[in-house]
Amino acid sequence: MKKTVWSMCGMCSVRCPIKVEVEHGEVKWIEGNPHILKGSLCAKGSAGQALQKDPERPQQPLIRVGGRGAGKWEPVSWYTALDYVAEKIDKIRGKYGARAIVMSCRGGPWQDMIKAFCFGLGSPNFTNHDSACGRNVHHASKSVYGLGRKGFIYDIANAKHLICFGRNILASLRVAEANQVMDMLDNGGSFTYVDVRQTLTGIKATRFFQVRPGTDYALALGMINEVIKQEAYDKEFIERYTTGFDKLAEFVEQYDANWAAKECGIKVKKLKDFVTEIGSQRPKVIFHPGWMLSRYKDSFYASRCLHILNVLMGNIEVEGGQQFPKTPGDCGVKGLRTFSSNVKKPDEKRADGVGWKYKHFDAGPGLFHLFYEAMVTEDPYPIKGLICYRHDPFTCFPDVASQKDALDNCELLVSIDTHYSEFGWYSDVILPESMYLERETPIATQKGPKPRFIYRDRAIEPRFNTKPSWEIFKMLADRLGFGDVFPFSTPEEMWAWQLEPTGYKIEDFQEKGFVPLTDKPIMYDRDKLDGKFKTPSGKIEFVSQMLEENGIPSFKPYESPKKPPKGRFRLVFGRSPVHAHSHTINNPYLHELMPENTLWINKRVAARLGIEEGDWVDVVGDSQIGTIRAHLTEFIHPEAVYTVHGFGRQVPLQSRAYHAGMSDQKLQEGLLQMMDPAGGGLCLCEKFVTVRRSPRNPRRRVEL
Ligand SMILES: Nc1nc2c(c(=O)[nH]1)N[C@H]1C(S)=C(S)[C@@H](COP(=O)(O)OP(=O)(O)OC[C@H]3O[C@@H](n4cnc5c(=O)[nH]c(N)nc54)[C@H](O)[C@@H]3O)O[C@H]1N2
Ligand SMILES: Nc1nc2c(c(=O)[nH]1)N[C@H]1C(S)=C(S)[C@@H](COP(=O)(O)OP(=O)(O)OC[C@H]3O[C@@H](n4cnc5c(=O)[nH]c(N)nc54)[C@H](O)[C@@H]3O)O[C@H]1N2
Ligand code: SF4
Ligand SMILES: [Mo]
Numbered sequence: 001m002k003k004t005v006w007s008m009c010g011m012c013s014v015r016c017p018i019k020v021e022v023e024h025g026e027v028k029w030i031e032g033n034p035h036i037l038k039g040s041l042c043a044k045g046s047a048g049q050a051l052q053k054d055p056e057r058p059q060q061p062l063i064r065v066g067g068r069g070a071g072k073w074e075p076v077s078w079y080t081a082l083d084y085v086a087e088k089i090d091k092i093r094g095k096y097g098a099r100a101i102v103m104s105c106r107g108g109p110w111q112d113m114i115k116a117f118c119f120g121l122g123s124p125n126f127t128n129h130d131s132a133c134g135r136n137v138h139h140a141s142k143s144v145y146g147l148g149r150k151g152f153i154y155d156i157a158n159a160k161h162l163i164c165f166g167r168n169i170l171a172s173l174r175v176a177e178a179n180q181v182m183d184m185l186d187n188g189g190s191f192t193y194v195d196v197r198q199t200l201t202g203i204k205a206t207r208f209f210q211v212r213p214g215t216d217y218a219l220a221l222g223m224i225n226e227v228i229k230q231e232a233y234d235k236e237f238i239e240r241y242t243t244g245f246d247k248l249a250e251f252v253e254q255y256d257a258n259w260a261a262k263e264c265g266i267k268v269k270k271l272k273d274f275v276t277e278i279g280s281q282r283p284k285v286i287f288h289p290g291w292m293l294s295r296y297k298d299s300f301y302a303s304r305c306l307h308i309l310n311v312l313m314g315n316i317e318v319e320g321g322q323q324f325p326k327t328p329g330d331c332g333v334k335g336l337r338t339f340s341s342n343v344k345k346p347d348e349k350r351a352d353g354v355g356w357k358y359k360h361f362d363a364g365p366g367l368f369h370l371f372y373e374a375m376v377t378e379d380p381y382p383i384k385g386l387i388c389y390r391h392d393p394f395t396c397f398p399d400v401a402s403q404k405d406a407l408d409n410c411e412l413l414v415s416i417d418t419h420y421s422e423f424g425w426y427s428d429v430i431l432p433e434s435m436y437l438e439r440e441t442p443i444a445t446q447k448g449p450k451p452r453f454i455y456r457d458r459a460i461e462p463r464f465n466t467k468p469s470w471e472i473f474k475m476l477a478d479r480l481g482f483g484d485v486f487p488f489s490t491p492e493e494m495w496a497w498q499l500e501p502t503g504y505k506i507e508d509f510q511e512k513g514f515v516p517l518t519d520k521p522i523m524y525d526r527d528k529l530d531g532k533f534k535t536p537s538g539k540i541e542f543v544s545q546m547l548e549e550n551g552i553p554s555f556k557p558y559e560s561p562k563k564p565p566k567g568r569f570r571l572v573f574g575r576s577p578v579h580a581h582s583h584t585i586n587n588p589y590l591h592e593l594m595p596e597n598t599l600w601i602n603k604r605v606a607a608r609l610g611i612e613e614g615d616w617v618d619v620v621g622d623s624q625i626g627t628i629r630a631h632l633t634e635f636i637h638p639e640a641v642y643t644v645h646g647f648g649r650q651v652p653l654q655s656r657a658y659h660a661g662m663s664d665q666k667l668q669e670g671l672l673q674m675m676d677p678a679g680g681g682l683c684l685c686e687k688f689v690t691v692r693r694s695p696r697n698p699r700r701r702v703e704l
Contacts, residue, residue, distance in 0.1 A: 016033075018041065054588060063081060063429050068428070089480060098123045099381060104128060116485050121477075132396050137291065147533070155286075155323055161286070211264040213572060223305075238311070325449075383410065401669070402669075414430075419583050450520070571664060571687045574644065597648075602633070604638065606630060644661075648660075671687060
């Protein structure tokens with residue numbers, strides 16, 4: 001029997017809408033939802049079938065029987081596993097209070113369910129991965145607009161100029177966004193790319209600045225200076241909607257284009273020409289503020305400057321600029337019922353200090369890495385349990401050895417995952433979730449110019465003894481006495497409960513896989529944006545009241561990044577278009593496309609070290625060593641070496657990924673608490689490593 005099922009891809013965190021063709025209970029074809037993505041899908045999305053067929057994933061609940069990380073597991077039934085977890089939670093709750101449990105997830109459209117579980121349990125400590133991802137960009141955005149990172153969408157397809165600072169938008173991709181960039185280029189748009197190395201994105205760009213690592217802030221300051229000097233900004237918009245322009249102009253006075261070009265190692269004429277060009281193209285100019293600019297000590301300020309450059313372009317609520325994401329409310333439709341509306345947020349201080357010790361940070365998911373401190377010091381109170389849903393702290397956060405030391409103070413570690421994560425392998429219980437083709441999920445709202453409700457239906461039955469997350473959380477909540485937070489027992493009941501205020505029914509999703517809430521894109525009147533900016537003054541704040549009140553300067557004097565000592569390099573990293581972080585490394589198809597990572601090193605530097613293309617090299621941190629093949633190129637700054645994140649996995653049951661390539665996060669020793677105090681992001685690029693030819697026997701995969 002053939003059927004078409006509407007779903008959402010689960011191979012990375014973008015969750016592209018997909019159409020799945022199923023025949024006799026088997027997935028035959030996956031493509032992007034034709035109504036939204038015109039069929040496009042990326043390589044990872046196409047490899048969903050391989051994941052579904054792969055037996056190298058947890059096949060039933062597992063309880064640890066040996067020491068943590070020893071890999072001795074007892075396969076158990078769902079009832080036994082859930083009873084075990086509930087009993088442990090209950091014991092911790094009785095002894096230390098529910099706040100001793102931290103719930104973490106990977107963010108995204110369904111995090112509300114996990115948040116509701118956390119609050120229902122009585123713990124305020126809901127968190128996610130973001131201090132290793134977009135927190136600096138998010139907080140920078142809040143300081144300028146009072147709105148977070150997702151406070152705007154970018155109308156790239158209609159832009160005249162897109163500028164990306166280390167936002168490798170065609171490799172670290174979202175399908176819809178990559179398509180928009182290509183449309184913009186086809187329409188004759190300009191594209192400026194800034195990186196320490198050449199990339200898939202850089203080679204499509206119309207202008208490429210290869211900068212010295214860690215100098216983005218200098219470049220952005222130089223750009224602001226030159227924009228003001230050339231009067232290339234939107235005076236009317238600045239006058240109408242912003243505060244603090246004079247202070248900004250005064251601050252950037254010292255950072256002119258000549259200075260910036262020298263600091264970054266680029267040509268000043270190229271920089272000045274760039275500013276002249278955007279001056280003639282504004283307001284259809286978009287500075288991408290970065291997705292994961294949380295890498296250097298001043299990335300918060302670099303991102304803040306990129307937000308400011310957008311404002312100077314006057315690009316808000318215009319075609320080809322930044323637009324407010326429209327909500328169901330803008331279409332006259334009531335929003336979905338949320339799970340967290342069913343529970344009261346516990347009235348307790350968070351153990352990561354966010355909201356009381358760190359008042360300038362968004363209390364939402366807080367900052368995960370700060371819980372490790374609380375685990376060790378028991379300040380402000382003990383943390384004894386960690387439940388990670390769709391999150392692998394050992395690949396997400398640096399310095400795995402320090403994380404393990406902190407976690408050893410916990411009495412319960414649970415991984416709810418579709419794969420064996422590195423954290424899962426170390427934890428006490430693995431609760432295997434059905435992979436995305438084998439499960440349904442709650443309905444989600446996708447905001448945008450044309451908001452919609454969208455859902456994921458089950459395409460095929462689970463191959464193994466796994467369950468969807470909504471059922472896992474429901475069953476756990478039942479055991480812990482707050483099952484009423486999830487008042488449903490089937491997906492149909494869940495969807496009906498969510499949709500109840502909206503007036504829609506699940507049948508309305510049948511035709512296209514989603515419910516469009518409007519036919520035409522919605523734009524606000526650009527002359528009536530008052531009330532849209534959520535800063536204390538209601539204006540766009542170049543001088544941020546929120547920062548200043550918390551003793552953090554709105555403008556930080558520039559400090560040049562340290563040069564690595566002789567023989568050492570700054571370790572930088574990024575993504576491959578065919579892998580999603582670490583969890584696709586073992587995927588049979590994607591492993592074939594990219595079985596291991598390499599170390600990019602500048603050709604001239606490599607020659608001095610006697611390293612040739614393909615040689616094994618040791619990359620030495622403090623105590624950790626990674627061994628990897630060298631890739632020699634002229635297209636990387638000589639101060640940096642680069643690798644793709646996610647490799648060097650140590651789960652023996654993942655035969656393809658096991659010790660293939662090198663892990664960057666293990667080398668990032670000492671960075672777990674190196675947080676940008678202004679932005680909250682971890683400074684992941686502030687690590688110097690030594691590189692040398694490796695004596696390793698190439699036939700051996702692991703040195704035992
Ligand atoms: N050194 C270094 N550190 C980094 C980065 C880097 O480049 N270098 N990148 C940073 C960034 S940008 C991010 S976003 C984080 C990402 O950090 P992680 O949280 O590690 O993100 P993922 O690898 O996407 O996925 C986490 C887990 O979710 C599981 N998973 C995947 N699909 C599902 C599913 O459908 N259900 C369930 N239950 N689980 C699922 C995966 O198997 C994986 O174990 O890492 C950050 N940390
Ligand atoms: N295929 C694929 N796509 C993904 C993901 C994935 O895992 N796989 N993950 C998604 C996630 S969670 C995120 S956060 C985004 C991240 O998307 P991006 O923010 O685009 O992140 P990266 O791929 O890590 O690219 C970082 C780039 O920064 C460069 N860089 C290093 N130092 C500097 C510097 O000093 N200045 C500048 N200008 N550049 C520098 C690196 O060389 C690298 O090319 O990608 C998303 N998309
Ligand atoms: S970007 Fe690729 S892997 Fe990610 S959700 Fe979309 S199709 Fe899937
Ligand atoms: Mo990320």
